[in-house]
Amino acid sequence: MSPSATGRTAKAMPADLAVIGLGHLGLPLAQAAVASGIETIGYDPDPRQLTEPAAGVTPADIRRMLSGGFRTVTDAAELGRVRTAVICAPTPMGADGTLDLTPLADAARALASRLRPHTTVLLESAVEPGTTEGFLRPLLEEGSGLRAGRDFHLAYSPGRTDPGRRTHGYANTPKVIGGLTPACTESAAAFYARLTDKVVRARGLREAETVKVLETNFRHVNIALVNEMAVLCHDLGIDLWDVIRCAETKPFGFQAFRPGPGVGGHGVPLDPGPTPCRPLRMVGLAQEINSRMPQYVVRRCATLLNEHGKSARGARVLLLGVTYKPDLADLQGSPATEIARRLTDLGASVSYHDPYVPDWRMDQLPVPRADSLYEAAAAADLTVLVQHHRTYDLQGLAVKAQLLLDTRGATPAGAAHRL
Structure with missing residues (x-):
């Protein structure tokens, strides 16, 4: 389907949902939405996302999505024709060790000038606590002239996709959501309830954002521990793989992680940034070990x-x-x-x-x-x-x-x- 054909079709068919960013978070979300019968459009400035999908969504999956009504758009004006917009922009680690929010800012500006009252705006990108309210909200309000929590709903939901794992999809993976206001939370809950069997309400935006921090750091810290064990066991002539095999028979208090040549993926370890208290020293050490x-x-x-x-x-x-x-x-x-x-x-x-x-x-x-x-x-x-x-x-x-x-x-x- 050519972009021009897609754009002409989109103008004749308003959608319920716009997924902004068709990477490892956006594509699985769009796939789940289409499967649930939600009229969905996908917006991404990088057209390779559909020709080179790398989120566990295969080209065959893309064809099924398109035949099910999924449409890609290149005109950001189409973002003003939806009731729900989910921002799934990448937030890669920058050279200075902090998250690069440039793609998120670009997505926010593309949406803001087209934002209509009563729209529900959701963020799934990995961010530091406080980003949704302190970074995304001002961009949306300044670009639209609308006020979050009064004119449109704003909420955060940590992405929980596990690319390639068919046993855990949107339907059977609980979705955590936290809104700027209680009404924002309920609006987000109503949307995700169409995709998943269970919605978990956080107390607010920062709590929902910190869920992602904890989940990502849990993975990196435990991988770092077992990577250190791998080096130690090799030096001592101990078979670590046999140690793990035996340890994981314990029915409580242990979860098996396995060593490897490094930690890849999109979930980078997150430090909440400057805080009144001490930084997450264990996270920094885990990064050092894994790197x-x-x-x-x-x-x-x-x-x-x-x-x-x-x-x-x-x-x-x-x-x-x-x-x-x-x-x-x-x-x-x-x-x-x-x-x-x-x-x-x-x-x-x-x-x-x-x-x-x-x-x-x-x-x-x-x-x-x-x-x-x-x-x-x-x-x-x-x-x-x-x-x-x-x-x-x-x-x-x-x-x-x-x-x-x-x-x-x-x-x-x-x-x-x-x-």
């Missing part, structure tokens, strides 16, 4: 090569799986990039294989892609499993590879060197 994992993987690579009479310089290293999550094409924050860069700096010749990534670049330079997986593994001095896609036959790879380092603990015991 060191690609370097640790490369050190293990060099050690393994050396133990087998080879040098990293000139070694042929094959990376298996370069996405941040298994069975998805999403490269956001994948540790594979830094691993490849560090191996290259050591003088290694790096190639890769990934069934979901036909073209991969490191610092704008193309990385050679292996067409024949088993032939490439047999020819490489070292094969590194960076991401475990289900299509990989790890038992067969362990037999073919000269040397195999498994950073995911996915190979059978004794079949490979584990992280």
Whole structure:
């Protein structure tokens, strides 16, 4: 469907919902809305979001959404024809370590000049507590001349998508919402009740925003703990994977996390920023630990090569799986990039294989892609499993590879060197 055709159709068919930002939050939301029979339009200044979906929504899913009435629009004027607008703009980590709110500001301005009274505006982007009221609200009010809480509803709901996991979708994942006013909260609850079986009301905007902070930091802190355990157990000659297997049999007080080559994905660890009390020191430490994992993987690579009479310089290293999550094409924050860069700096010749990534670049330079997986593994001095896609036959790879380092603990015991 061409943008021009989409725009003409949209003018004739007002929608109930506008999803602003069609990335890892917006696409699953739009998919759930269309499936629930909600007339939905999607607005995103980046047209690649539908041609290169990376949120666990496949091209086939996109086709079903379009046939179900979903429409993409490039004219922001169409945002003034909806009753509910959900902002799902990306908020990536900036170079200074804080969230970059530029895409959020752009989305807010696009909506504000078209905002009509009685519209419900929801924010799902990951933000620091206070952003919805202190940053988004002024942009919406200044651009529209309307007042939040009086002329339009404003609420926050933390995104809870888990791309690629079919067992947890919108219907069976409780939705937390917090509004500027009680009426804002109820308006948001009425919308999300059309998509999910359970709506959880927070006391307000800041509480709802902080839910996202806690959930994201919980993941990063626990991954950091198990990553530290991985380094310790390797040094002590202890099988951490067996330790985790045994520990997770405890029916209370323990949740299993597993180590890996780094932490990718869209959910960056969040520090609420300057506060009267002390900062979240544990979050900063977790970031430090997790950011060191690609370097640790490369050190293990060099050690393994050396133990087998080879040098990293000139070694042929094959990376298996370069996405941040298994069975998805999403490269956001994948540790594979830094691993490849560090191996290259050591003088290694790096190639890769990934069934979901036909073209991969490191610092704008193309990385050679292996067409024949088993032939490439047999020819490489070292094969590194960076991401475990289900299509990989790890038992067969362990037999073919000269040397195999498994950073995911996915190979059978004794079949490979584990992280």
